[in-house]
Amino acid sequence: MTAVFTLHPALAAAQDPVDARIRRTQAIVVSSLDPTLPELRLDSWLQQVVGADARYTWTSGSCAGTRGPDTTAVPLCGIVAVTRSDVTVTIGVRLGEYVHDAKSDRSETPRFDEAYISRGHDMVMLDRLGDLARMLSLSPAQWPRPDIVLEAIRCLPDRPRHFETVTCSMTVVNNGGAPSFARVFLDVQTNYNRGGGEFLKVGAGGRRTLRLMFAWPDEEGAAISAGIELRNRTPYHRLNERGELMLPSGEDLRTPYDLLDWQDDSDGPRTIVSARVATTGRPSAIDVPVDASISRLIVSVETVAGVAPTFVRPGGAVVREGERDVRLSDVRSLDVKRQIRIDRKVYTVERPQPGVWKVELPGMVSAGSPDVRVTASGISPIAFGDFEFVRLQEGVHGGYFQIDGMPLSIVPATAQARVPDAVREVTFRVVDERGTSLGIAPLRRGLPHTGTDDYIGTFDLPAVPFQVVMNGLDASGAPVQRQHALTYRAQPVALLFHYDRSNVIEPGTSRRITFSVTNVASERATFALDVSSNSGEVRDLSPRTVTIEPRTSATSSFSLSLPTNAEHFGRIELRVIATSTADPAVTNTVTGHLEVSRPDDADGDYVDNAKDNCRNVSNSGQEDRNQNGVGDACDPAEAGPITVRRLQPESGPPGTAVTVSGSGFRAGGLNFVMLNGLPVQAVAASATEMTFVVPPGAAVGPVVLIFANENSFVMSPVPFLVLRRD
Structure with missing residues (x-):
């Protein structure tokens, strides 16, 4: 039976809840946590097993695992860290829950949560508390190791639509001899990075299945990955502002979102550089320019046998595991779109020094070795998320509008970007998958139909897949670099x-x-x-x-x-x-x-079907010049609606005369075509044909044609392809 009681609010206010939790944790009889242990208080038993001369840190905080954003009660643990020489033992005991609404503890019968032993960079998680003495007698080389792999992932539906909810079922297996926690995640890199995941405990030889959901992005070049991250720290430790691992002091119970692990765009990572590097031939290096706005630097390098990358600070010092501001983790992931497995080593640096960091690769690996993807991101308020290819629509409702799909080859593309005011002297360049500059994207401010923060420009696209990089200066004059997350291909x-x-x-x-x-x-x-x-x-x-x-x-x-x-x-x-x-x-x-x-409105013109004189043709004005009860937009006596069967030719430069075959045109009347919103008068017309000339200012590329007269209009079934003059 579980005993449940709640401190009276007056009593809870009269004492320090952290001190009360500590006293309760110290007094727990260890046999209640593991029946193989003696009838001793936890503090006394630890002194026998670890040593009375060790350093003891008692505190309280949230228990291991992930909690959701709507959780009103947080799993509450008493925590103790015991350090002797180079060995640290960390134990969590579940005491009950902390209820946010009541701001009080709801206690339960204590039970074992988790326990860890760490020595230097090595750490082992215990199946039960009774294993502690035996593990302390072993060297780290003799400790059992977890071996957690992403065994399978299946996402449904197989062919999702834009913004459709996708559910990914991910099976994680531990083939090792020790339990471990793993962060199972989804990462969606679009104009606005989204991602998240859950912490999952997988026992030795165990298998767990988790389902995560996300909205399928509408951007064609978005990258979507799913995987697991293995972290070399206990779930009870937190990173402070200096990047140091610290035990909580009860305060994390009042901030329920800090363990959720979902990120939104306001505090998400901003890509600084992402490039694929050859591992054969000469040594190579990737520069990672870090500006003062970056509070955390995340650098990931794909794992390839025989390739040992070196991460170097500004000034030349090599980044090493165990340094106070550095955390290393192993990530095993799957590219959801391409179904390709990728293993990565991830360096996380807190409060990185501004300057140029480097990832150096040795080269000289055997021929045929795969390339290595190096990606560096920074937590920063300076983003480069707003970049898109657009088209200019002329006319009263004109402006720049985002295109569907990918931009087109053989014709210049127009792009629009927005950059925060914190960055000045902004330039843009196009890079290939290896980070090699392919040219400048001449985007600039101050063009018609644009906002004050909009950069617009037209340029030729490369024939290979590419990304866009923004460079500029911050308020101090230091360089800033961001790389847009999407990959494009004309x-x-x-x-x-x-x-x-x-x-x-x-x-x-x-x-x-x-x-x-x-x-x-x-x-x-x-x-x-x-x-x-x-x-x-x-x-x-x-x-x-x-x-x-x-x-x-x-x-x-x-x-x-x-x-x-x-x-x-x-x-x-x-x-x-x-x-x-x-x-x-x-x-x-x-x-x-x-x-x-x-x-009762089949054509959407806000005229009820019973009163509509053109039931299947939108004509909100209900014009009927001959008063025969049939609207001009669909009246055969008024030449009926316009139909278009053929354009001849279908492409050509400005100045090309285009003959349109169809019906409903007016010989001697008003006939014109809207070419991307720009009205162009017909130069000749009969009942079955009209001719117009492509104007000098027509945008190069496929353009929408809408043909109209006094009574009717219709969109051409095919566009006209405006070509550049030779």
Whole structure:
């Protein structure tokens, strides 16, 4: 039976709760913690086993393990650390819980929590308290060792949509002879780094399965890893502001989030440098510039047999395990996207000295040895999270808007970045996977349609995968460097949804949706297509494969069937992927959105179906010039809605005359095309054709065309590809 009692608030206020917990811990009879032990108080028994002349530190704090953000009661432990010569014994005894709302202890029958022996850099965790005397008689070389590995990981769904909740089931196995705690984590590197995990105890020979959930990022170049981290310290110790391991003094019970281990962007790591380094040939080094804003430096180096990296401080001193400000841990992880296992050695340095740190690799490893990924991050308020490729939309509602998917090859790309005011004299450069500079990204402030903190610029993209690095100076004039987390690759394929005249769909109906695939390359290419939706059922994708001539487009379509119980005004997300059948690395995506219609409004123009003179064509003004009861937007007598069947040609530089074949145009009337929001008057028109000229200011790349007259408008099923002049 468990005895539970709570101190009366008046009594709790009259005494120091930490002192009361210590006295209670010291008086615990050790046979109640392990039946193989004698009927002695814990303090007396420790003096017999470890020695009366040892140094004893008694305190209280939270017990081992992770607690959630909504926890109102924290597991409460009495803790003792006994140090004799170079050996330290740390024991935790669970006393009950600390209740935040009541600000008081809720005591239970004491029970053994965890115990550790550490000697220098070696540490062993005990299965039971009765093993303490035997382990103290052994040398560290004779201690049993844990061997914790990530045996399996499975994430569902297999092909998640953007922002869809993904659940990863992770199985951890301890093949060693001693128990251990491991931090099981997920790390999502996007514009805004997210990550988190839980501490898990795995017994010798044991197996544990944990499930972690996260939202699948919408950024195509995001890196997602899952794994385990093994830390060489007890769960009772905390790092103070100087990076020293300290036992708590009861204060951590009042800050329930400090053990949760989830990080948000306000205090997350900022990537300083990430590069892949060859291990063959000559020795090499990676510079890690650390500025004064960085309170913690985290450097990880992939583990490769025969490669012993050296981590060097500014000034040349080598970083060594056991130094007061340094903590080492082993991380075994899996790249969730690529399903590649990666082992890393991680150095964590508290309050790092500003200056250039270095990771040196010896080289001269046997031919064929894999490259080593070196990544350095810093906990800092200075971030470089806002970087994206954009397009300029002209017109009244103009501005820069983020593009879907990856930027395109063969055409210049426009990028937008935001950098904190704390950084001045900002420059941007493009680097490859090895950290080699490929060129400058000429982003600058003060352009039209931008905010005061926006940097905008247009530049040619490299043919290889790349990342973007920001360099600048802080207030003192010291250099600052941050590397954007996403990896980009310019692609020769673009996708575009064709919404016809409305982006609204009724519950219980099906709608045929068309999209275009544009081959911007100079060679013929074949692409496999795939469609997904967060609501309803996608059916009859046709064709599923398209072969496209250079600088032209093809169309495909699918049906989306919506259930009758679909929520009105709900948002439907559609995602299309095109992947080269010759090279899976050549791929791009587009995301589209539909809105579930409001009741009795099929086309979303806020006119009830019973009163709507064009039920399936949005026309909120209900114009009807001939007063025949059929709106001009859908009236055959008024030439009906515009339809577009073909563009000839589909690509060309500014000044190109484009003939549009279709119907609904007005001979002698007003016909024009909105080219990325820029109105362009037709130079010729008949009922079945119109011609316009691409204006000099047209942006290079695929552009959306919307054709219109006095009564109707329609989006072209394929874009026009504006090319650079030779």
